[in-house]
Amino acid sequence: MSNSRKTDYLQKIHTVTDDAKTLINRAMQNRVCIGITGLSRSGKSTFITSLINQLKQHNAKNSRLGGFSPWLKKRIVQVIEHPLENRYLQPFDYQQAVNSLSGKSPEWPIPTQDISGVLLEIKLADKNWRGKKSTKSVFVELRDYPGEWLVDLPLLKMNFREWCIQVNNQLSAAPRNKFAHNPSDLLKAVNPFAEYDPATVDKRRAIYINFLQACKQQSPPLTILQPGRFIEPGSKQGHAALNFIPLLACADYSEAELNAADDNSYFKQLEVVFESYKSAIVKPFFKAFIEPIDRQVVLVDVLNVLYGGDAYLHDMMQALEAIGDSFDYEGGLFRAKIEKVLYAATKVDQVVSQDHDNVRHLLSSIVRKSLERINGAQADVRVEAVASVRSSQADSQGGEEILKGISSEGDAIGFVNPRIPDHIPTEAEFETFIDWQLPVLKPPRGIRANQDQAIPHIRMDEVLHNLLGDICR
Numbered sequence: 001m002s003n004s005r006k007t008d009y010l011q012k013i014h015t016v017t018d019d020a021k022t023l024i025n026r027a028m029q030n031r032v033c034i035g036i037t038g039l040s041r042s043g044k045s046t047f048i049t050s051l052i053n054q055l056k057q058h059n060a061k062n063s064r065l066g067g068f069s070p071w072l073k074k075r076i077v078q079v080i081e082h083p084l085e086n087r088y089l090q091p092f093d094y095q096q097a098v099n100s101l102s103g104k105s106p107e108w109p110i111p112t113q114d115i116s117g118v119l120l121e122i123k124l125a126d127k128n129w130r131g132k133k134s135t136k137s138v139f140v141e142l143r144d145y146p147g148e149w150l151v152d153l154p155l156l157k158m159n160f161r162e163w164c165i166q167v168n169n170q171l172s173a174a175p176r177n178k179f180a181h182n183p184s185d186l187l188k189a190v191n192p193f194a195e196y197d198p199a200t201v202d203k204r205r206a207i208y209i210n211f212l213q214a215c216k217q218q219s220p221p222l223t224i225l226q227p228g229r230f231i232e233p234g235s236k237q238g239h240a241a242l243n244f245i246p247l248l249a250c251a252d253y254s255e256a257e258l259n260a261a262d263d264n265s266y267f268k269q270l271e272v273v274f275e276s277y278k279s280a281i282v283k284p285f286f287k288a289f290i291e292p293i294d295r296q297v298v299l300v301d302v303l304n305v306l307y308g309g310d311a312y313l314h315d316m317m318q319a320l321e322a323i324g325d326s327f328d329y330e331g332g333l334f335r336a337k338i339e340k341v342l343y344a345a346t347k348v349d350q351v352v353s354q355d356h357d358n359v360r361h362l363l364s365s366i367v368r369k370s371l372e373r374i375n376g377a378q379a380d381v382r383v384e385a386v387a388s389v390r391s392s393q394a395d396s397q398g399g400e401e402i403l404k405g406i407s408s409e410g411d412a413i414g415f416v417n418p419r420i421p422d423h424i425p426t427e428a429e430f431e432t433f434i435d436w437q438l439p440v441l442k443p444p445r446g447i448r449a450n451q452d453q454a455i456p457h458i459r460m461d462e463v464l465h466n467l468l469g470d471i472c473r
């Protein structure tokens with residue numbers, strides 16, 4: 001066996017034994033790694049905060065976790081936050097998130113800029129094999145990261161030319177082709193075969209970043225905004241692997257033609273940077289934060305895209321499909337697979353309660369349509385509709401249910417919503433959403449989460465049951 005093959009072989013054995021060890025450790029320790037995945041602003045940090053809070057405040061008077069058997073049976077003894085073993089990972093700042101939600105003027109957690117994690121220990125009353133009272137601990141790993149980075153995962157399966165063609169298709173189709181600041185012409189003008197000029201790349205890159213930012217900031221935002229680090233660089237600000245742009249003219253040439261380009265051409269130079277973006281930035285994120293996942297929550301802000309119309313919904317569905325391809329639902333010998341997947345439509349407190357079930361069914365239709373691969377896999381897949389922080393209250397007006405809450409400007413408001421269909425809307429049904437402005441609510445006043453109160457929620461108990469019910473038995 002040649003030396004390099006030997007090293008390869010040894011590395012493989014090493015990885016297999018490492019994976020086996022992780023599996024055994026997890027099984028012995030009642031430990032699960034839950035991947036909270038969700039696109040930018042889908043509600044991940046708020047969800048993690050609420051999930052920890054519901055468990056920690058299990059004894060609060062307003063704790064409502066009837067769907068979670070250990071709570072109903074009063075088996076939760078204590079919930080402790082530990083840092084994750086990875087010393088490079090900052091701890092998830094639960095306390096700060098809770099403080100801002102429960103302050104005098106409550107605020108949502110700030111948008112996430114880097115990765116953090118927490119290891120929750122749930123101590124449960126138990127009986128040992130002799131029937132004597134004891135406690136058992138269940139460990140739950142949770143990690144938080146900026147949602148922008150998730151849309152980079154599909155890049156791992158693409159080469160530079162394929163990515164350029166994808167961006168070209170996106171920029172020339174609705175809704176992006178209608179945007180005044182669409183940089184299509186400027187990017188198309190860069191000839192992939194011409195001599196590479198870093199100053200030109202810098203200028204066009206700045207324009208492309210502005211475009212991505214504008215797509216993110218508009219309401220509703222678009223989903224497929226790549227590369228994610230152009231919008232949220234985290235600790236990689238200024239990294240050399242970020243110095244590239246999509247060369248839209250690549251769509252006009254075959255792979256063979258582009259491969260024959262001069263070494264100092266735009267194509268060849270930027271191809272190298274693109275590959276280093278994948279290997280130095282996307283791959284380590286995947287390895288450290290996506291690969292260890294054995295249970296997954298996919299948070300989807302489905303209400304927010306509805307009023308954007310068909311193009312926005314499909315942009316999100318495409319992103320979900322492409323991202324879904326990056327997760328391992330099949331597994332292999334000594335390689336863990338994701339055993340449970342819970343899709344959760346978030347912020348369901350923005351619509352009246354009679355529509356909550358429809359939101360869940362709408363998400364089911366999206367999942368069935370856009371995630372063929374997951375439907376064929378072994379994983380247990382479910383769908384929920386939740387509010388991590390219930391920020392509206394039901395009231396009635398003329399016999400109709402209405403909602404009341406605090407607007408982002410701090411005013412008390414009352415509102416209703418158009419009926420939510422229980423399926424992907426038809427063109428005619430989309431019309432009913434065009435004039436609907438989804439209210440951006442402030443968190444409710446008076447949470448007092450630090451003073452033995454639990455955060456009000458919708459169906460977070462079902463989430464706990466789905467994710468942890470079996471291992472808490």
Ligand SMILES: Nc1nc2c(ncn2[C@@H]2O[C@H](COP(=O)(O)OP(=O)(O)OP(=O)(O)O)[C@@H](O)[C@H]2O)c(=O)[nH]1
Nearest residue numbers: 040041042043044045046108111112147387388389
């Ligand atoms: N009404 C309501 N709004 C919510 C809820 N959860 C989140 N939001 C809104 O959604 C916004 C984004 O929530 P985050 O938890 O920060 O979302 P994220 O996925 O962590 O966002 P990034 O870190 O930017 O990827 C918040 O600022 C709130 O406006 C909820 O349960 N109810």
Ligand SMILES: [Mg+2]
Nearest residue numbers: 044045111112
């Ligand atoms: Mg966040």
